[in-house]
Amino acid sequence: MDGVAGATDQRGRMLVTEEETRDGYVRDIVSGREVRATPEEVEAVQVFARRLIEDFDYPKSHIQTRPQFRVRARPSEERARTYPVDIAVFSAERKLEDDVDIIVECKRKNRSDGEKQLKLYLSMSSARIGVWFNGDDHLYLYKRYKTDGTLEWSVLPNIPKFGQTVEDIGLLKRRELQAPTDLKAHFRTIRNYLAGNATGITRDQSLAEAIMSLLFCKIYDELNTPPEDLPRFRTAVDEPVERVFSRATELFQHVKEEYPDVFQEHEIIALDPESLQYVVGELQNFAITESSRDAIGDAFEVFIGPAVRGEEGQFFTPRNVVQMMVDILDPQPNETLIDPSCGSGGFLVVALEHVWKKMENQGERNGWSETVLERRKREVASRGFRGLDKDSFLTKVTKAYMAIIGDGRGGVFCEDSLAEPQNWSAMTQERTKLGSFDVVITNPPFGSKIKVTGRQKLSQYRLGHRWRQPRGEDWREEGSVRTDQSPQVLFIERCIQLLKPGGRLGIVLPESLFGMSNYGYVQKYLLENFKLISFISLPDEVFQPYTHAKTCVVILENSPPSDDDIHMAIADWCGHDSRGKPTNRVNDDGSIELLDDLPKIAENLAPLMDWHSND
Incomplete structure (x- = not known):
């Protein structure tokens, strides 16, 4: 099994991805413990834990995977039944129950079931942000209380990086963008989302053409935004989807004007506004131009x-x-x-x-x-x-x-x-x-x-x-x-x-x-x-x-x-x-x-x- 020490390929060559582990186990990136190498663990839990560390800059000292953090079914009762959480992120190293800030669930559920589970766990804990990630798709859910004390839910375009607040999402300056560590994995997530949710597009090549146009908007924006300015390729919390769509459309117009021999004047970014906002949210923290991979080739492989x-x-x-x-x-x-x-x-x-x-x-x-x-x-x-x-x-x-x-x-x-x-x-x-x-x-x-x-x-x-x-x-x-x-x-x-x-x-x-x-x-x-x-x-x-x-x-x-x-x-x-x-x-x-x-x-x-x- 890939990612498991002791595994071999067809020539009998030993494969290891982390420290030496027993056959059938993988070493957890946060705790260092051996855990069973189930598909959920290898393809979702460890992948998102690595993203938290490498893409969102959270220190391991603020993350708990093993032993699992547990959410009480009734917070007022000490002996109430509890629910284990795949990943918990805390606002402090002490990792007290009141300090939990983000809960990540990596069960192989569909998006609707994942959302229901997140709402349950968030209701029973002090966490404000819930993440559902199954290796192919994700949902970022935000919990806040209205003035009358009732809960209000909203979907976030991304989660805050370490040291950021929710209100800071989408407000990174150009110089604060960083190279992605696994761009292909993010493209795969985007492709899976668009295949299931994009309106009016069903063919792989049509999806590829749409994402390529948007990707070049992103690259063009990186190359033409001063270090201290906000990129135009961004989406903030509660920002109207129409505004994000309008900004991307204007950016694509600049791309077409600069490269008329590449893009035709009549071309558009053929994504509905909600899907476009999803893609922008997924990529906005990254400097694609600083990626060590051929970003276009990777995107093409995923989308075609x-x-x-x-x-x-x-x-x-x-x-x-x-x-x-x-x-x-x-x-x-x-x-x-x-x-x-x-x-x-x-x-x-x-x-x-x-x-x-x-x-x-x-x-x-x-x-x-x-x-x-x-x-x-x-x-x-x-x-x-x-x-x-x-x-x-x-x-x-x-x-x-x-x-x-x-x-x-x-x-x-x-x-x-x-x-x-x-x-x-x-x-x-x-x-x-x-x-x-x-x-x-x-x-x-x-x-x-x-x-x-x-x-x-x-x-x-x-x-x-x-x-x-x-x-x-x-x-x-x-x-x-x-x-x-x-x-x-x-x-x-x-x-x-x-x-x-x-x-x-x-x-x-x-x-x-x-x-x-x-x-x-x-x-x-x-x-x-x-x-x-x-x-x-x-x-x-x-x-x-x-x-x-x-x-x-x-x-x-x-x-x-x-x-x-x-x-x-x-x-x-x-x-x-x-x-x-x-x-x-x-x-x-x-x-x-x-x-x-x-x-x-x-x-x-x-x-x-x-x-x-x-x-």
Whole structure:
């Protein structure tokens, strides 16, 4: 079981997430005690306890999980029946009954039943705030007394951070926003809420488009709000929903005006006001632009869902795989780079960050002003970075994300990368020429169910023609064009066609291309025509739980083959298991280490590359 010491994966490798615990138990993050690893405990109680500590800044000294705090059924009677509470938050370290401020219940109930239970517990205690959280959805309930002594209930957009009052919710200044610790979990909560409550939206892509528009409003607001000002992306306690909706709509209008090539003037944020306020409340405390994750890629993964992505072979590349490939290929500010299957822009964004870091170092050495540095960053992004994808929604996401972080959106086009270049738009043809790129980096779609057909398209590629292996002889190319071909095979050749002589390619491919005899012609094509630099075998879990395809990373140079050694690497760990849970290990000194071989591989291979030896 994930999160439980003593558990192993399918290879018998030990998995641990906290301190050493017995099989079937997990160590409570607050008390340090071993507790049974029930789904409720692992997926809800421990998740929200961690949020209280990491996102809301509550010290463990003010939180009680084990032993459980108990609410008396009748507060006037000492021996009355009591109800255990999953998490209690106190206003003081002494944790007296009168000091309890927040009660958190994590039962697997629906929202209506959760609300009834919270009202009961809040009525019987001094707590003012109740939280129901079942791992997928949440409710923040506030209790106050009217002048006549009767109870009044209201739903909060969020709970106060440590040191805040309820009245402070939604009033954090821009400088007080902090990076989220688990952004994907918050997106998952938002997605579950919207799927069950948003009015007028039923399709996953419609939900994704709505949340993307709102997310870019959030990012735009962060980048354009002075440190001491209140962000416009906020919702306060008892603030009319119409006011929040109006502020978000006005913010989206600014986004559309700044990026007219990304958003159309007629576009709206297609959420009802109540749903929009929910999303704003969930995200308002965070600085999305300071997140260590690709926020847009994470949001897309959550909102589109594995079924839709699986049909098109769209399995988004984990950030650590992207980072490893970028570090090895080491793109430079004066070079051109393209991802011909750019998806939501993960490779482009990480490569851009890599190049900008080099420019920042150069600017520091040369004494560039901040204005000069920012101008040169934008010039490099616009001049040197290109992305293609045949999915119009994905290219829109990539354009918008690149626009928000520093431009380069003008180099992203909605095109079928495998089509004949003369069939691309005039702008794409002008700015994306074969044989013009220093670096190609990509993870093309692959899968047994998707095939490329069409004689005209296939005839562009040697690998689109038939190859034959007579008995006892080597593979040889025949003249006839195939009826179909797997996209990953054609992408290899298209990527190489995009490279300048001496340019370098990093590509994620199914390992079957190099292990199955029926793909021997692909191996022959590569080994006899190009300089193969490195082959990195990735763990089975890299793209799980979305697909079980065994993959590898191939690094090659568009140069004649040589007798140089091919740098081989095998990664046993990729940072998560087959269900997407982190693979952590407790070291002898008690520290927790994420088991991930990919940064080590990049660290070892990058110095062996001599890409820039002649610069």
